[in-house]
Amino acid sequence: MSAITVAKKDFADAARSRKLMGLTAVFALFTLGGAFLASWAGDLFAELEGEGAESTLDLVFALQTPAGYLVPIIALVIGYAAIAGERESGSLKFLLGLPHTRRDVVIGKILGRSAVVAVSILVGFLVGLIGLFVFVGSVSIVDYLLFTVVTILFGFVYVCIAVGLSSMTGSTTRAAAGAFGLIVFFWFIWSFLAMGLLYLVEGSLWMDDHPDWYVSLLSLSPDAAYGSAIAAVFGEGQFTIATAYGVENPPLLAEPWFGFVVLAVWALVPLGIGLWQFGRADL
Amino acid sequence: MTTINISNATKRYGTETALDGLDLSVRRGEIYGFLGPNGAGKSTTINLILDFIRPTAGEVSVFGLDAREDTLEIRTRTGILPEGVETYDRLTGRKHVEFAIESKGADDDPDELLERVGIADSADKKAGGYSKGMTQRLMFATALVGEPDLLILDEPSTGLDPNGAREMREIIREENARGATVFFSSHILGQVEAICDRVGILRKGELVAEDTVDGLRDSMxxxxxxxxxxxxxxxxxxxxxxxxxxxxxxxxxxxxxxxxxxxxxxxxxxxxxxxxxxxxxxxxxxxxxxSSLEDLFMAYTADDRTEVTQ
The missing domain is CATH 3.30.70.100 (Alpha-Beta Plaits)
Structure with missing residues (x-):
């Protein structure tokens, strides 16, 4: 109950942030652009192959890219100062002076900031949906909603990472550096390291069949897991790493449903460490 | 009956000792003035009572409950005005008080509390635009939520003009008359002298004197x-x-x-x-x-500039 009280207040506070409004606007622009590109590409294919407007899945595919990049940024920007910022400013003493446990505060922050990120995603996707209606004409609302739900889940995972980081330190600078470092790590370093490892093991980067461990490793980042989870929901392989590498029988870790497990681990591990650190910290 | 009992509490940060074997007890129903220059360890002591920090050694209990284990129950019955506290800039004054009321499961009227501390006019303004004094009043209002058994006020007159400080002392007296125990810290003797039943003087993490105001005077x-x-x-x-x-x-x-x-x-x-x-x-x-009590205070606390600040 206490966590809900904290979450409600936190939502009211964070939802009034200008940063959030700006990020949401950028996100909406990108979904709109994605919708436009999807319809443009669809028309192109229609001319070439004589087919009509493409399925909603293709549209989802077009929107997954902006969402995959922007949702983590929104969640990290919204979440990185959740705890560290209050420790720095001193408002945490007001919060903890009231009868809330430290755990309540962290859980409340995650719920509050997740709700904020969810609103941002909903606004962005609503604009995207309008765009799809305008540019394409017809969209499967159910598929679109499923996609939205999985994306909100993805946002939730990054909020857990951000708030987890934020609870580990009393400095927003360090929390921000951690959040920024994670983005760089997942986007660039992860696949770079995997490639280096591939070269070390196989002696080459170019091969017809990539080894299972390589496909598994690449599937373990939260961003890849997001694709896997979408694939699992739609029963379509086209969003997964395995498909990208042409693997027909993906290893367990690269299975679409396993994306949910990966997402859960990415949410819980930073959160667990954050809770432990914050629980024993001198404020 | 003791409300706050601190026994042999020590707090070290690395090699710096902020508190050194502090023994202190606050009796139920009294107004206890916790005096000392900045950096003497007053906030460290208060942070220990509130479980914001944990002692390196020693015991802290409030209402006979362990400050660490039962911190939630303690904070349910305590109103707190922490030092250097910040508001949520984007939320109104009333929202802050409402949040405190909901957090404590109390049923106070937020407007009444804001009226009492003298900022009813600014209830609907965002706290980010409040002056230091108004912020202090707002935080004081949230401390009063739910008729707490204990009020812990860390440098409560910070940012208040003399008139505001007097109004605050008036409310502290009213709360004490209602039955609340008050523990309040200050680095200014005048704030404490006028209102406290007993005074403790902290210097370099140690209690160097503790008595009634009259007792301190007589001891000279x-x-x-x-x-x-x-x-x-x-x-x-x-x-x-x-x-x-x-x-x-x-x-x-x-x-x-x-x-x-x-x-x-x-x-x-x-x-x-x-x-x-x-x-x-x-x-x-x-x-x-x-010689005045002020001289005594100066004598106890002089030469404190090289203190451990936290």
């Missing part, structure tokens, strides 16, 4: 400082000074030209003056000044 011998102007310096000045020093009740004598400063007990005054005249000089003028 009635020292008087006599400033005596004589017409000339006697031939054997050191013998003259020795003669004055040997008077019963005199603790210090110093001379600067023809001005003598004699610190002595009240009763010794006449003897001192007579002894001076016996040295063959005549007194042209003299003045006395009584």
């Amino acid at each position: 011998p009635e020292q008087t400082r006599l400033r005596v102007q004589v017409d000339r310096i006697p031939e054997d000045s050191s013998a003259a000074l020795e003669a004055i020093e040997s008077v019963d009740g005199v603790s210090e004598v110093s001379a600067d030209g023809t001005t003598l400063v004699v610190t002595c007990e009240d009763r010794a005054k006449t003897t001192v003056l007579r002894t001076i005249e016996e040295q063959g000089v005549s007194i042209e003028d003299f003045a006395t000044d009584e």
Whole structure:
């Protein structure tokens, strides 16, 4: 109950942030652009192959890219100062002076900031949906909603990472550096390291069949897991790493449903460490 | 009955000792003034009571409950005004009070509380635009939520003008009359003297004095400082000074030209003056000044600039 009280207040506070409004606007622009590109590409294919407007899945595919990049940024920007910022400013003493446990505060922050990120995603996707209606004409609302739900889940995972980081330190600078470092790590370093490892093991980067461990490793980042989870929901392989590498029988870790497990681990591990650190910290 | 009981509490940060074996108890229903210069360890003590930090050694209990294990119950029954607290800039004053009411499961009227601390007019303004004094009043209002059994106020008059500080003292008295125990810290004696039943003076992480305000006053011998102007310096000045020093009740004598400063007990005054005249000089003028509680406070806390600040 206490966590809900904290979450409600936190939502009211964070939802009034200008940063959030700006990020949401950028996100909406990108979904709109994605919708436009999807319809443009669809028309192109229609001319070439004589087919009509493409399925909603293709549209989802077009929107997954902006969402995959922007949702983590929104969640990290919204979440990185959740705890560290209050420790720095001193408002945490007001919060903890009231009868809330430290755990309540962290859980409340995650719920509050997740709700904020969810609103941002909903606004962005609503604009995207309008765009799809305008540019394409017809969209499967159910598929679109499923996609939205999985994306909100993805946002939730990054909020857990951000708030987890934020609870580990009393400095927003360090929390921000951690959040920024994670983005760089997942986007660039992860696949770079995997490639280096591939070269070390196989002696080459170019091969017809990539080894299972390589496909598994690449599937373990939260961003890849997001694709896997979408694939699992739609029963379509086209969003997964395995498909990208042409693997027909993906290893367990690269299975679409396993994306949910990966997402859960990415949410819980930073959160667990954050809770432990914050629980024993001198404020 | 003790409300706060701290026994042998030590807090170290690395090699710095912020608190050193502090023993302190606050009785139920009293107003306890926690005095000391900045950096003496007052906030460290309060942070221990609130479980914001954990002691390196020692025990802290509030309402007979363990400050660490039962911190939630303690904070349900306590109203807190932390030092240097910040508001949520984007939320209104009323929202802050409403949040405190909901958090405590109380049923106060937020407007009544805001009225009481004198910022009802600004209830709907965002707290980010509040002055320091208004912020302090707002935080005080949230501390009053739910008629707490204990009020912990860390430097409550920060940012308040004298009038605001007086109004706050008035509310503290009302709360105490209702039955609340009040623990409040200050680095200014005047804030505490007027209102406290008992006073503890903290210096370098140790309690150097603890008594009622009157008790502290009584504990000082009635020292008087006599400033005596004589017409000339006697031939054997050191013998003259020795003669004055040997008077019963005199603790210090110093001379600067023809001005003598004699610190002595009240009763010794006449003897001192007579002894001076016996040295063959005549007194042209003299003045006395009584030492105040402020002097005592200064004496206890002076030379504290190299303190551990946290």
